[in-house]
Amino acid sequence: MSREESRPESAARAPRESPWRANRERLRDRQVKREAVIRAAAHAFNRKGYHNTSLDDIAAALEVSKPTVYYYVSNKEQLLFECFVAGIEPIRAAFREVRLVKEPARNRLKAVLRHYGQAVASEFGWCMVRAEDQDLSPAMSGHIKALKSEIDQGIRRLLREGVQDGSIHPCDPKMTAFALAGALNWIAHWYRESQSLSGAQIAEAFITVFESGLIPRTGAENTRAARRMSVRLAR
Amino acid sequence: MSREESRPESAARAPRESPWRANRERLRDRQVKREAVIRAAAHAFNRKGYHNTSLDDIAAALEVSKPTVYYYVSNKEQLLFECFVAGIEPIRAAFREVRLVKEPARNRLKAVLRHYGQAVASEFGWCMVRAEDQDLSPAMSGHIKALKSEIDQGIRRLLREGVQDGSIHPCDPKMTAFALAGALNWIAHWYRESQSLSGAQIAEAFITVFESGLIPRTGAENTRAARRMSVRLAR
DNA sequence: TAGGATAGCTACCCGCGAGTATGATGCATG
DNA sequence: CATGCATCATACTCGCGGGTAGCTATCCTA
Numbered sequence: 001m002s003r004e005e006s007r008p009e010s011a012a013r014a015p016r017e018s019p020w021r022a023n024r025e026r027l028r029d030r031q032v033k034r035e036a037v038i039r040a041a042a043h044a045f046n047r048k049g050y051h052n053t054s055l056d057d058i059a060a061a062l063e064v065s066k067p068t069v070y071y072y073v074s075n076k077e078q079l080l081f082e083c084f085v086a087g088i089e090p091i092r093a094a095f096r097e098v099r100l101v102k103e104p105a106r107n108r109l110k111a112v113l114r115h116y117g118q119a120v121a122s123e124f125g126w127c128m129v130r131a132e133d134q135d136l137s138p139a140m141s142g143h144i145k146a147l148k149s150e151i152d153q154g155i156r157r158l159l160r161e162g163v164q165d166g167s168i169h170p171c172d173p174k175m176t177a178f179a180l181a182g183a184l185n186w187i188a189h190w191y192r193e194s195q196s197l198s199g200a201q202i203a204e205a206f207i208t209v210f211e212s213g214l215i216p217r218t219g220a221e222n223t224r225a226a227r228r229m230s231v232r233l234a235r
Numbered sequence: 236m237s238r239e240e241s242r243p244e245s246a247a248r249a250p251r252e253s254p255w256r257a258n259r260e261r262l263r264d265r266q267v268k269r270e271a272v273i274r275a276a277a278h279a280f281n282r283k284g285y286h287n288t289s290l291d292d293i294a295a296a297l298e299v300s301k302p303t304v305y306y307y308v309s310n311k312e313q314l315l316f317e318c319f320v321a322g323i324e325p326i327r328a329a330f331r332e333v334r335l336v337k338e339p340a341r342n343r344l345k346a347v348l349r350h351y352g353q354a355v356a357s358e359f360g361w362c363m364v365r366a367e368d369q370d371l372s373p374a375m376s377g378h379i380k381a382l383k384s385e386i387d388q389g390i391r392r393l394l395r396e397g398v399q400d401g402s403i404h405p406c407d408p409k410m411t412a413f414a415l416a417g418a419l420n421w422i423a424h425w426y427r428e429s430q431s432l433s434g435a436q437i438a439e440a441f442i443t444v445f446e447s448g449l450i451p452r453t454g455a456e457n458t459r460a461a462r463r464m465s466v467r468l469a470r
Numbered sequence: 471t472a473g474g475a476t477a478g479c480t481a482c483c484c485g486c487g488a489g490t491a492t493g494a495t496g497c498a499t500g
Numbered sequence: 501c502a503t504g505c506a507t508c509a510t511a512c513t514c515g516c517g518g519g520t521a522g523c524t525a526t527c528c529t530a
Contacts, residue, residue, distance in 0.1 A: 026476080026528095033477095049369040051286035054517055065479055067520080076518070106449060134284045162449070169451045175440040176449075178425065179418040186417025205410040213448020214341060214397070214411075216404045265506090289487055300509050302490080311488070 034072040036062065039123065042083040046126045050080060050135060080131055081140050087128025088147050090119045095154045105162035110207055112158065113180065116151075117203025120187045125199075129188040152177055169213075180210060269307045271297065274358065277318045281361045285315060285370060315366055316375050322363025323382050325354045330389045340397035345442055347393065348415065351386075352438025355422045360434075364423040387412055404448075415445060 040061045044053040055076055059066045073079050094115035098108045120129060133141035155177040162168025183206055191202065275296045279288040290311055294301045308314050329350035333343045355364060368376035390412040397403030418441055426437070 030476090047369075049367055052369050055519085056517075066518090067480090068478055070519070071477065109449075132284060134282075134287050166451060168449050169447050171444060171447070171449075172440060175437070176444050178421070179441050179444045182418040182421025182424075183414040184417070185424075186413070186420055189417075189420075190413065202410070205407060206414050209406060209411050209414045211449045212404050212406070213450070213452075214344075214403050214406075214446045215448070215452075216401060217448075217450075217452070290489085291487075301488090302510090303508050305489070306507070 030072075037069055037072045038079065038082045038086060041079045042086070042124050042127050045080070045083065045130075046123065050127075050130070055079075077136055077140060080127060080135065081144070083124050083127030084131040084144055085147075087119055087122065087124030088151065090122075091116050091151055092147075095151075104167035105158050105165055106167035106211075109155070109158040109162060109168070110211075112155070113184065113207055113210075114200060114203045116181075116184050117187060117206060118199040120184055121191045121199025121202060125188040125191070129185045152181065155181060183210075265307075272304055272307045273314065273317045273321060276314045277321070277359050277362050280315070280318065280365075281358065285362075285365070290314075312371055312375060315362060315370065316379070318359050318362030319366040319379055320382075322354055322357065322359030323386065325357070326351050326386055327382075330386075339402035340393050340400055341402035341446075344390070344393040344397060344403070345446075347390070348419065348442055348445075349435060349438045351416075351419050352422060352441060353434040355419055356426045356434025356437060358428075360423045360426070364420045387416065390416060418445075 037058070041053070041058050044058050044061060048057070055066050055069055058079075059069045062069070073082070091112070094112045098111050101108055101111070119125060131144055133145065136144065156173040159168060159171065159173040159176055163170050163173075184203070187199070187202060191199070197205075272293070276288075276293050279293050279296060283292070290301050290304055293314075294304045297304070308317070326347070329347045333346050336343055336346070354360060366379055368380065371379065391408040394403060394406065394408040394411055398405050398408075419438070422434070422437055426434070432440075
């Protein structure tokens with residue numbers, strides 16, 4: 001990434017304002033490498049599953065040895081945890097972002113769900129969705145549960161707000177949130193990078209389904225969703 | 236089960252019509268025990284996950300030794316496979332059953348989804364949903380993929396039929412099937428037997444969500460679903 | 471130029487768990 | 501009684517993989 005510019009500088013002893021400069025750069029280098037380890041782990045977990053991936057596999061993918069991996073991460077469990085966090089963070093960010101927006105709750109929910117879908121289809125999606133408490137120590141399991149719950153509660157809240165402001169059809173927030181999140185989470189099970197659709201496109205298609213519902217709509221309300229669909233089906 | 240009546244008979248040498256009678260009974264006994272092994276495995280997989288469950292665990296739960304388990308099943312992989320089949324069979328049955336019914340496709344789809352939800356919330360639900368190709372030999376993985384695909388195609392077909400007969404809002408069958416199945420599959424991740432709702436009730440709630448959609452309905456069409464919901468929310 | 475921190479490797483330990491060799495028990499048949 | 505089959509246990513093998521001990525190389529700093 002930024003290695004190409006930063007490295008030669010320090011190697012050639014550029015005018016150093018602070019004696020800590022080189023140190024900071026080394027730390028940043030280390031961070032870059034650490035992230036590479038996380039990504040390699042996510043990639044491997046994606047393809048072969050957590051339990052079928054050995055740390056030797058991950059090391060081999062990075063063309064280093066196993067102790068090198070342990071130099072950047074304390075153990076396998078933490079590796080999974082980091083992948084989980086990397087996967088779920090964009091969703092949390094989406095909630096924060098949307099909190100400031102002045103729009104009907106349904107639109108804010110849609111924005112969140114779009115990011116949600118993209119996150120699940122990302123390289124960390126598998127880890128986020130499949131990180132199981134059974135595979136983790138109680139402490140990490142607790143962290144993960146808390147983060148998951150935060151997302152769940154966020155969706156329920158948007159649903160309640162939507163029902164109140166009239167932008168969402170009356171519904172049971174808990175069950176509806178389960179249904180929405182479940183459908184999106186499940187993307188991680190079938191989505192492959194090579195697919196023709198991107199994560200955003202899938203999220204968009206799902207949102208269309210969720211919005212219109214299965215029962216045919218009559219009159220003025222089946223406007224956008226239905227028209228978009230007929231366009232999609234036409235090509 | 237039927238052991239109480241059948242065993243004494245054979246032990247007491249009841250009038251035997253055929254010399255194979257005792258043999259048949261022994262075979263049936265064996266089948267009963269075999270199923271007990273499968274169920275114990277499903278139970279353990281449910282709680283601790285496939286990879287965190289050893290065959291010693293399963294044996295211990297049955298109060299037998301590991302070789303006894305191997306006497307009824309050839310290896311761990313097959314154990315998972317059997318659980319998967321036990322989980323998915325009710326869904327296949329639902330499709331067969333519904334094929335004969337003369338109803339709008341949306342109602343037939345609903346019937347299937349109800350069984351689907353119950354199956355996922357059953358004791359084999361976890362195994363059905365989580366059986367991963369990575370954990371299985373290519374042969375079994377192929378079987379499982381075929382069965383999963385059969386279900387998927389069945390849902391898509393019902394959706395297409397529904398769009399044609401007008402009982403379902405125009406939609407992309409592929410994406411809609413993914414959304415529906417995903418939401419239902421995900422039940423296995425959060426459902427616990429102790430929960431207040433049964434699998435059937437959850438399926439019912441989900442169907443309500445899918446049918447109405449998030450966008451508020453106006454006029455005559457928000458009849459059943461919305462009324463049902465206001466009842467639910469009232470108590 | 472010595473000393474120390476950083477980064478990485480080879481070679482190992484060791485426990486867990488899948489699967490098995492072998493033998494004991496018991497029941498039916500001849 | 502002897503033979504054979506079915507059922508199950510004890511006690512093992514063995515490889516995989518998480519994790520570590522200890523050595524080496526490099527580079528920065530004093």
